[in-house]
Amino acid sequence: MKYISLGKTGLKVSCIWLGTWQFGSGSWGYGKSYSEKDCVEAIIASLEAGVNVIDTAEVYGAGVSEQIIGKTLKEYGDDVLVATKVAPHHLSYGEVLKACERSLKRLGVRTIDLYQIHFPNPLIPISQTMKAMEKLVKDGKIMHIGVSNFSLKQLVKAREALKSEDIVSNQVRYNLIQREIEKELYPYCVKEKITILAYSPLAQGVLTGRYGPQNLPRDIIRKINPLFGRRFLSKAQPLFDALKKLAEKYGATPGQIALSWITSRDENVAIAGAKNREQATINAAAGKIVLTPEEVSKLSELSDKAKPDFVDAMNVIPRLLGF
Numbered sequence: 001m002k003y004i005s006l007g008k009t010g011l012k013v014s015c016i017w018l019g020t021w022q023f024g025s026g027s028w029g030y031g032k033s034y035s036e037k038d039c040v041e042a043i044i045a046s047l048e049a050g051v052n053v054i055d056t057a058e059v060y061g062a063g064v065s066e067q068i069i070g071k072t073l074k075e076y077g078d079d080v081l082v083a084t085k086v087a088p089h090h091l092s093y094g095e096v097l098k099a100c101e102r103s104l105k106r107l108g109v110r111t112i113d114l115y116q117i118h119f120p121n122p123l124i125p126i127s128q129t130m131k132a133m134e135k136l137v138k139d140g141k142i143m144h145i146g147v148s149n150f151s152l153k154q155l156v157k158a159r160e161a162l163k164s165e166d167i168v169s170n171q172v173r174y175n176l177i178q179r180e181i182e183k184e185l186y187p188y189c190v191k192e193k194i195t196i197l198a199y200s201p202l203a204q205g206v207l208t209g210r211y212g213p214q215n216l217p218r219d220i221i222r223k224i225n226p227l228f229g230r231r232f233l234s235k236a237q238p239l240f241d242a243l244k245k246l247a248e249k250y251g252a253t254p255g256q257i258a259l260s261w262i263t264s265r266d267e268n269v270a271i272a273g274a275k276n277r278e279q280a281t282i283n284a285a286a287g288k289i290v291l292t293p294e295e296v297s298k299l300s301e302l303s304d305k306a307k308p309d310f311v312d313a314m315n316v317i318p319r320l321l322g323f
């Protein structure tokens, strides 16, 4: 497993983190196709494979994700770091403090290692939120401050609002198909040593090569994701073929190659969501693969050709609303 420094903190974190939006989330099929036991096993398998950070959020499974992590770490996780997020409707000064207390309780820890603002909220001044975040650091309730889904402009503003701390990470959607951050956010973060935490690094499963026009996922989350549309899946076939070919070379899976396309460069982290032991083990093992710069470029070229041509609601709606 490759380890990198989180922001400028010097804290060593694995380049693959376990993502746990799936834990407790009925919209991903929790309770039907996988259970709490599977989630616990996914955590244990990740730790065994050298993953040392688990990513969650107060909203995942309405708190169930944090609870499952808390219960499991009590038994297995002495050296594990936890990254959680405060929801955008809890960003006023008082609400941040209260949300943090609730997360600490569910997680069963004294300190949250990385506390992230899940989405920006234009209705609440960022200075107010950051004042609360700095108080939490001062009180020892959180170790580091991160943001998520922040544009470059929002990130710069958020940093300016901090007095004694800095932002160590920005958790954003980034994968071989959805690369919008590369334009301005990515170079800024690399230059400023703000770690890019790439979410949906497998494009919610598209890049594992498991799904095709004849085999589509049935859960609500992916029914509304246009990447699972027949048109896009056909267009991206050359990219999927290249992932498969490289996977053969490395004795890996296409999904592992897609993860290593992110982690082979700079000091990036890929947060891979998993529903069970097997997926978590496979994803963690991607942290050992280092693609050559030529292989990274070749995949990027093929990804340019597969660029989706539909309107990306996930990206456009928040921008229209001024988020």
Ligand SMILES: NC(=O)c1ccc[n+]([C@@H]2O[C@H](COP(=O)([O-])OP(=O)(O)OC[C@H]3O[C@@H](n4cnc5c(N)ncnc54)[C@H](OP(=O)(O)O)[C@@H]3O)[C@@H](O)[C@H]2O)c1
Residues within 6 Å of the ligand: 018, 019, 020, 021, 022, 028, 055, 056, 118, 148, 149, 171, 172, 198, 199, 200, 201, 202, 203, 204, 205, 208, 210, 217, 255, 271, 272, 273, 274, 275, 278, 279, 280, 282, 283
């Ligand atoms: N900050 C934010 O706003 C935000 C947004 C989204 C996600 N996140 C975080 O990032 C994490 C990852 O993102 P994501 O869950 O959206 O997408 P992802 O990691 O790209 O995809 C996860 C899905 O891919 C499939 N999968 C995972 N590993 C696999 C493997 N080894 N082989 C085959 N299939 C595999 C699983 O679904 P199936 O088995 O059903 O195919 C899994 O649910 C989340 O859990 C969460 O922690 C944050």
